[in-house]
Amino acid sequence: MSESWLRILVVALLIGLVELMSRTGVIPLQVMIPPSQMVVELGWILASGEFANDIVLSFTNVAIAALLSVLIGFVAGLVIHSLPSLRDALEPLLASYYAIPTFVFYPIFITLFGVGSASIIAIAILLAVVSMITATLNGVDRIPRVLRKTAQVYRMPRLKTALLIELPAAAPYLFTGVKLSVAYAFIGVIASEFILSGAGIGYAIAYAYNNFENRHMYALMLLILVTVTIVNTALNHIDRRLQARRQR
Amino acid sequence: MSVAAAKVSVVSPTVSDSPAAVHARLRGVTRVFRLPKGELHALGPVDLDLGRGEFFSVVGPSGCGKSTLLDILAGLSRPQAGTAEFEGRSIQDVPDGVGVVFQEDASFPWLSVRDNVAFGLRRAGVDPAEIERRVDYAIGFMGLKDFASSYPVQLSGGMRQRVCIARTLVMQPRLILLDEPFGALDQQTRLLMGDELLRLWRETGATVLLITHALDEAAMLSDRVGVMSTRPGTFIDFVETGWERNRDSRVVSTPHFGDITARLWEKLRVEALKIMSSGKA
Numbered sequence: 207m208s209e210s211w212l213r214i215l216v217v218a219l220l221i222g223l224v225e226l227m228s229r230t231g232v233i234p235l236q237v238m239i240p241p242s243q244m245v246v247e248l249g250w251i252l253a254s255g256e257f258a259n260d261i262v263l264s265f266t267n268v269a270i271a272a273l274l275s276v277l278i279g280f281v282a283g284l285v286i287h288s289l290p291s292l293r294d295a296l297e298p299l300l301a302s303y304y305a306i307p308t309f310v311f312y313p314i315f316i317t318l319f320g321v322g323s324a325s326i327i328a329i330a331i332l333l334a335v336v337s338m339i340t341a342t343l344n345g346v347d348r349i350p351r352v353l354r355k356t357a358q359v360y361r362m363p364r365l366k367t368a369l370l371i372e373l374p375a376a377a378p379y380l381f382t383g384v385k386l387s388v389a390y391a392f393i394g395v396i397a398s399e400f401i402l403s404g405a406g407i408g409y410a411i412a413y414a415y416n417n418f419e420n421r422h423m424y425a426l427m428l429l430i431l432v433t434v435t436i437v438n439t440a441l442n443h444i445d446r447r448l449q450a451r452r453q454r
Numbered sequence: 455m456s457v458a459a460a461k462v463s464v465v466s467p468t469v470s471d472s473p474a475a476v477h478a479r480l481r482g483v484t485r486v487f488r489l490p491k492g493e494l495h496a497l498g499p500v501d502l503d504l505g506r507g508e509f510f511s512v513v514g515p516s517g518c519g520k521s522t523l524l525d526i527l528a529g530l531s532r533p534q535a536g537t538a539e540f541e542g543r544s545i546q547d548v549p550d551g552v553g554v555v556f557q558e559d560a561s562f563p564w565l566s567v568r569d570n571v572a573f574g575l576r577r578a579g580v581d582p583a584e585i586e587r588r589v590d591y592a593i594g595f596m597g598l599k600d601f602a603s604s605y606p607v608q609l610s611g612g613m614r615q616r617v618c619i620a621r622t623l624v625m626q627p628r629l630i631l632l633d634e635p636f637g638a639l640d641q642q643t644r645l646l647m648g649d650e651l652l653r654l655w656r657e658t659g660a661t662v663l664l665i666t667h668a669l670d671e672a673a674m675l676s677d678r679v680g681v682m683s684t685r686p687g688t689f690i691d692f693v694e695t696g697w698e699r700n701r702d703s704r705v706v707s708t709p710h711f712g713d714i715t716a717r718l719w720e721k722l723r724v725e726a727l728k729i730m731s732s733g734k735a
Contacts, residue, residue: 352558358530359554360574361547370577374564451563451607 239424247425248432257410257426264395264407265433267323271330272391276384278331279338283383286339287346300343303336308394312402325402330394334387341383345376378448385441392434477661478504478527478629482536484686485522495686497522499536502680502689504629504661509652511664511672513718514682515725520665523687524633527663528554540629553627553660557634561606561617568593568602571620578625592620595657596650612643616650623654630655632664636671644668645703648675652702669722673714674705681721684728691721 221241227233228240239247251257286293308329315325349372357367373380399408407426414423484498497519504510512520525531526538529548538545540552561570571592575585593602596616606614615635622630632651636644648671655662666672672679673695681691695714697705705711 350558350560352556352560353562355530355554355556356560359528359548359552360577362577366577371562374562377564451605 239420244424244428247421248428251425260406260410263405264399267326267395268391271327271334271395272388275331275334275387275391276338279335279383279387280342283339283342287343300336300340308333309397316402321402326395326398329398330391333394334390337386337390338383341379345379348379349375381445381448385445388437388441396430475505476503477506477541479539480536483526483533483538484535485526485531486534497687500688504663507659507661509655509662509675509677511666511676511679512682513666513669513672513679513722514687515684515729518682518685519687520682521633524631524663524665528552528631551628553622553625553630555618555622555632555635557637559614561614563606566603566605567598567617570617571624574621574625588624592624595623596620612639612647627660629661634665634667637667644671649702651675656699669715669718670706673711673718674703679718681718684725693717
């Protein structure tokens, strides 16, 4: 049996076990509904469009936060790389960045941007951008010197060297940053919606939780899990293809 | 394998008094690197004439400035003093007609073998039909036909180096500079790659400058070998091998090959011992 089939089997068995436990009352329905009911409920939510606005808002915020994190992180990474003394100064901060609980800054963002998408996106960017900066620094550091010399031999101007040699050479490392930025953008947006929003999937989950609407709560949680899994699988697929060509 | 010259002869750095016979020329070339701890005099002063169509190798102890010499000829580095010329023109930047093969794997991992080989031609804006023709020839010449759609990661180190040589070959360089191109390969592959390099040299008529650590490689492949001193590197000997043009790796079994290698080692041993006694080895 291949590794991926084994993985699917383990997940299926765990889901089956939870299904059995909630159907037989081992897990009370007030605590968790059976997974099959989550799927039915999710189908109903998607078909009825009851949470359509929340779903669109959350995913739009995730997309904006991920895109801005990647762009800002990439440019910041290049700037930091080109200024060695700045890099020396920032290196300890970058290394310990994820020890900082980013969400403690939410009052500042509310003051700056008010309650709404702007604050949520700002927190998600704050969470995601450093992974892209670190990946950019790593990628640019690892471009083999011989490739730049090869570009010189072909008498390529600086911009073409950057686009045709340095960017593809650093791509596998940069993509690791993209992957992490997307993951952190999801975490940042959904978690922020719990505390500083009146809309979005995170808010809808919190609302359902506070009102004992377990069916809605689990269906929306399932929606996030399924979406994140699909996005991650697609990104991993691209990542594997890029990593497979990395040889040095 | 016949030998054109019965004995190993020592000659001056110049190949001929005729300017037409000189393809590349170095006069009083000196390179000093400025480091945080002070200056490092890496090379020179060096005088060298490369004859048109000559196969010239440079051997010398580690850190003697061999690669610096190649970088100056390639236009990748500029000397502090002296002049470097290619085809009668001063070398300011990478000159047109010069191809370089590096020791490190310089193939582009994101491109297939075919796209790797075509890379320089596409950058130079060569007609697509001409690119197709030249790439097909170079891929066939280097024995890469069955791997044209493969990516470098799928090839061995020797095959990847062939890709880099093919990428240089398609540009039809008149001067090919090779910086220890077989340094990372095993002995058998190196000998066979040497044969392919000789074939390329014969068919293209290009001038070749090979930097190498391997005395046997220099002795087998070259018309002339320059032996460099420890840093700052200068030429301390020039050895003419006297091989006929149509040679291959089978020359290693001749007594003459032993004579050349012994001559090279005699000079180089003194330099290598200097490094060992200074504790830099």
